[in-house]
Amino acid sequence: xxxxxxxxxxxxxxxxxxxxxxxxxxxxxxxxxxxxxxxxxxxxxxxxxxxxxxxxxxxxxxxxxxxxxxxxxxxxxxxxxxxxxxxxxxxxxxxxxxxxxxxxxxxxxxxxxxxxxxxxxxxxxxxxxxxxxxxxxxxxxxxxxxxxxxxxxxxxxxxxxxxxxxxxxxxxxxxxxxxxxxxxxxxxxxxxxxxxxxxxxxxxxxxxxxxxxxxxxxxxxxxxxxxxxxxxxxxxxxxxxxxxxxxxxxxxxxxxxxxxxxxxxxxx
Amino acid sequence: xxxxxxxxxxxxxxxxxxxxxxxxxxxxxxxxxxxxxxxxxxxxxxxxxxxxxxxxxxxxxxxxxxxxxxxxxxxxxxxxxxxxxxxxxxxxxxxxxxxxxxxxxxxxxxxxxxxxxxxxxxxxxxxxxxxxxxxxxxxxxxxxxxxxxxxxxxxxxxxxxxxxxxxxxxxxxxxxxxxxxxxxxxxxxxxxxxxxxxxxxxxxxxxxxxxxxxxxxxxxxxxxxxxxxxxxxxxxxxxxxxxxxxxxxxxxxxxxxxxxxxxxxxxxxxxxxxxxxxxxxxxxxxxxxxxxxxxxxxxxxxxxxxxxxxxxxxxxxxxxxxxxxxxxxxxxxxxxxxxxxxxxxxxxxxxxxxxxxxxxxxxxxxxxxxxxxxxxxxxxxxxxxxxxxxxxxxxxxxxxxxxxxxxxxxxxxxxxxxxxxxxxxx
Ligand code: SF4
Numbered sequence: 001x002x003x004x005x006x007x008x009x010x011x012x013x014x015x016x017x018x019x020x021x022x023x024x025x026x027x028x029x030x031x032x033x034x035x036x037x038x039x040x041x042x043x044x045x046x047x048x049x050x051x052x053x054x055x056x057x058x059x060x061x062x063x064x065x066x067x068x069x070x071x072x073x074x075x076x077x078x079x080x081x082x083x084x085x086x087x088x089x090x091x092x093x094x095x096x097x098x099x100x101x102x103x104x105x106x107x108x109x110x111x112x113x114x115x116x117x118x119x120x121x122x123x124x125x126x127x128x129x130x131x132x133x134x135x136x137x138x139x140x141x142x143x144x145x146x147x148x149x150x151x152x153x154x155x156x157x158x159x160x161x162x163x164x165x166x167x168x169x170x171x172x173x174x175x176x177x178x179x180x181x182x183x184x185x186x187x188x189x190x191x192x193x194x195x196x197x198x199x200x201x202x203x204x205x206x207x208x209x210x211x212x213x214x215x216x217x218x219x220x221x222x223x224x225x226x227x228x229x230x231x232x233x234x235x236x237x238x239x240x241x242x243x244x245x246x247x248x249x250x251x252x253x254x255x256x257x258x259x260x261x262x263x264x265x266x267x268x
Numbered sequence: 269x270x271x272x273x274x275x276x277x278x279x280x281x282x283x284x285x286x287x288x289x290x291x292x293x294x295x296x297x298x299x300x301x302x303x304x305x306x307x308x309x310x311x312x313x314x315x316x317x318x319x320x321x322x323x324x325x326x327x328x329x330x331x332x333x334x335x336x337x338x339x340x341x342x343x344x345x346x347x348x349x350x351x352x353x354x355x356x357x358x359x360x361x362x363x364x365x366x367x368x369x370x371x372x373x374x375x376x377x378x379x380x381x382x383x384x385x386x387x388x389x390x391x392x393x394x395x396x397x398x399x400x401x402x403x404x405x406x407x408x409x410x411x412x413x414x415x416x417x418x419x420x421x422x423x424x425x426x427x428x429x430x431x432x433x434x435x436x437x438x439x440x441x442x443x444x445x446x447x448x449x450x451x452x453x454x455x456x457x458x459x460x461x462x463x464x465x466x467x468x469x470x471x472x473x474x475x476x477x478x479x480x481x482x483x484x485x486x487x488x489x490x491x492x493x494x495x496x497x498x499x500x501x502x503x504x505x506x507x508x509x510x511x512x513x514x515x516x517x518x519x520x521x522x523x524x525x526x527x528x529x530x531x532x533x534x535x536x537x538x539x540x541x542x543x544x545x546x547x548x549x550x551x552x553x554x555x556x557x558x559x560x561x562x563x564x565x566x567x568x569x570x571x572x573x574x575x576x577x578x579x580x581x582x583x584x585x586x587x588x589x590x591x592x593x594x595x596x597x598x599x600x601x602x603x604x605x606x607x608x609x610x611x612x613x614x615x616x617x618x619x620x621x622x623x624x625x626x627x628x629x630x631x632x633x634x635x636x637x638x639x640x641x642x643x644x645x646x647x648x649x650x651x652x653x654x655x656x657x658x659x660x661x662x663x664x665x666x667x668x669x670x671x672x673x674x675x676x677x678x679x680x681x682x683x684x685x686x687x688x689x690x691x692x693x694x
Contacts, residue, residue, distance in 0.1 A: 086405070110417045
C-alpha cells in the first residue's frame with residue numbers, strides 16, 4: 001500500500017514515473033545577484049523552455065508572477081526554492097559578500113499554495129560549524145513540514161565553503177547525501193563527481209539523485225552519469241546565456257528519457 | 269502576469285487601468301524622521317494630496333487610524349501602509365533632521381500584512397537595505413520574505429523599497445546595486461518596487477526591464493526647484509517606470525495639491541514639463557549633475573578655476589563637489605552646478621544679471637548695484653563675490669570645461685528650457 005500518495009504524485013510531476021529520470025532547470029540565481037545573462041526577462045525565458053524540461057526551480061516571487069508558464073500536463077512543474085544565500089556573490093559582483101549568509105524566504109505551506117510540486121533548499125557544506133548546524137536544523141524542520149503536507153523536498157547539496165577543496169570535495173558530497181537521506185529528503189541534487197563516486201552513490205542512495213551542471217553536459221558524461229544510476233540533471237542559470245539553448249535542451253531531454261545513445265538522440 | 273485575485277483587485281485600485289501607471293505620495297516621515305511642517309500639518313497636506321488626484325498615499329498605521337477617513341470613496345487614492353520602521357535618517361547622514369542621533373542602523377518589521385489588510389490598505393510597503401553589511405541585508409531579506417509569504421496568503425500586494433546605502437555603496441556601483449536589488453526583491457515576492465532613480469535613463473531602463481514588476485520611482489530629498497523633481501519623473505517614465513512615489517517633494521512643496529496635479533499631468537496626462545510649467549521652447553543647454561557617476565575627484569573644480577582665473581584655488585570654482593564627511597558615509601558624492609534655474613536673475617532688481625537668449629548667465633557690471641541679492645537667491649550657493657561683483661557660471665561660452673574634464677560623465681549637458689513664470693515659488 002502506498003502510504004504517502006501525495007508525495008508520490010507530486011514527485012511524478014517532475015521525475016518521470018516510467019523511467020525514474022528528470023531534467024530540471026534552475027532559474028533562481030537572480031534572487032541572490034540580480035538578473036544574469038539570458039534571464040533578464042523571466043517570462044520570455046520560461047516560455048521558451050517550459051514544454052521541454054520536466055521541472056523549473058523558481059523563486060517564490062517568480063512562481064507567483066509567472067504561474068501561467070508552469071504546471072499542468074504540458075508545462076514544466078514548478079519547484080519552489082524556499083531559501084536564499086549571498087554565497088554566490090563573488091568579487092565580480094557589485095557588492096561582494098564578506099560573510100556567508102543563508103536564510104529561508106518561503107516555507108512548505110507557502111510553496112504548496114504557489115502550486116509547487118516540490119520545495120527546494122540547499123545544504124551548504126564547508127562554511128563554519130554554526131552555519132552548518134543552523135542549515136541542518138532548518139532543513140529538518142522543513143522536511144517535517146513537507147511530510148505533513150505531502151510536499152516533496154529536494155535538497156541541493158552545495159559543498160562550496162572555504163573548508164572544501166579538491167582533496168575532500170567528493171567525500172563532502174557523500175557526507176551531504178548521507179545527512180540528507182537520513183533527514184528525509186525526497187530528491188537530491190549534487191555537483192558532478194568522478195565515475196567511482198557516482199557509482200557508489202547510484203548503488204547506495206534510495207532516492208533519485210540529479211547532477212547539477214553549470215553547462216550542457218558532454219554526451220559521454222550524460223551516458224556515464226545515467227549508467228552509474230543517477231537519475232538526470234539540473235542545469236544551472238548559465239545555460240540560458242548559451243546559443244540555441246532551447247534546441248540543446250530538447251536533445252538533452254531525449255537523451256535523459258529515452259535511454260538512447262547520445263549520437264542517436266542528436267540525430268533525431 | 270498571474271496573481272491571486274485579491275492582489276489583482278487591490279493593484280487595480282493603485283495602478284490606473286487606462287495606462288497602468290500610478291502617482292503615489294509618501295507621507296510617512298513622522299514615523300521615522302523629521303518633525304517638520306510636513307509632519308505637523310499632515311492632515312492639511314493629505315487633504316491637498318487627495319484633491320491633487322494622487323492614486324495612492326503611503327502612510328503609517330497611526331496616520332491610517334487618524335486620517336484614513338480622508339481616503340473614503342471609490343475615486344480616493346489607495347491606502348498604502350508602511351509596515352516597517354528604521355532609523356537611517358538619524359544616522360547623521362541624510363538631509364533631514366537629526367535631533368536624536370543613533371549609532372547602529374536598525375530596521376524592524378512593525379506589523380503584519382493582515383493588520384494592514386484589515387485597515388483597508390491596498391498594499392504594504394517595506395524597505396530592503398543593501399550595502400550596509402551582509403548580516404543587515406540578510407535580516408532585510410528575511411523580513412521581506414516573511415511579508416511576501418503573508419501577503420500571498422492574504423492577497424495583499426507587497427511593494428518593496430530597495431535602498432542602496434552603506435560603506436560599500438559608491439557613486440560608481442550604486443546603479444548596479446540598485447539594478448540587482450530590484451530584481452532580488454522581485455524574486456522574493458515584490459509585486460511592485462518603490463526605488464530611487466539610478467541617475468540616468470539608461471541604467472534605470474535596465475532596472476525596470478530586469479525587475480519584471482511595476483517600478484515606481486521615489487523622489488528622495490526635496491529638490492531645490494520643482495522642475496528638477498518633474499525632470500526626474502520624466503526621465504523615469506522614459507525608462508519605463510510605472511509611476512512615482514514622491515514624498516518630501518510633494519509634502520514640503522508650497523502647494524502640494526498643484527505639485528501632485530503636475531506629476532499626474534506628466535504621468536497620466538501625457539503633458540510635457542514645458543507645458544506644465546508654461547515655459548517657452550528650448551533655447552539652449554544647461555549643466556546637469558549625475559551624482560551616481562561622481563567619484564569625488566574634484567577635477568571639475570580644478571578645470572573651472574583653470575578656465576576662468578589665473579592661478580589655482582578651488583574656492584574660486586563656479587561649481588563644487590560635495591563629498592561625504594566623517595560619519596556621513598551614507599551620503600554620495602554630488603556635483604553642485606548652475607542649472608540655469610534663473611532665481612538669481614529674477615532676484616536682480618536692476619536687470620544687471622540676466623539669462624541671455626543663448627542660455628548663459630550674463631552680468632552687466634554697469635547696471636550692477638552690488639546689492640548681493642543674487643548671491644542670496646542662488647538655491648545652490650554657487651555665486652560668490654569678487655571685487656564687489658558677483659561671479660556666476662558662464663557655461664564657458666557653451667563648451668563647459670567641467671563637462672569636458674569629468675571623464676565619468678558626472679556633469680553633462682542637457683536641454684534647457686527658458687521659463688517665463690514660476691509656478692511653484694518655494
Ligand atoms: S549684486 Fe549686481 S547682479 Fe547681483 S543682484 Fe545685485 S545688482 Fe544684480
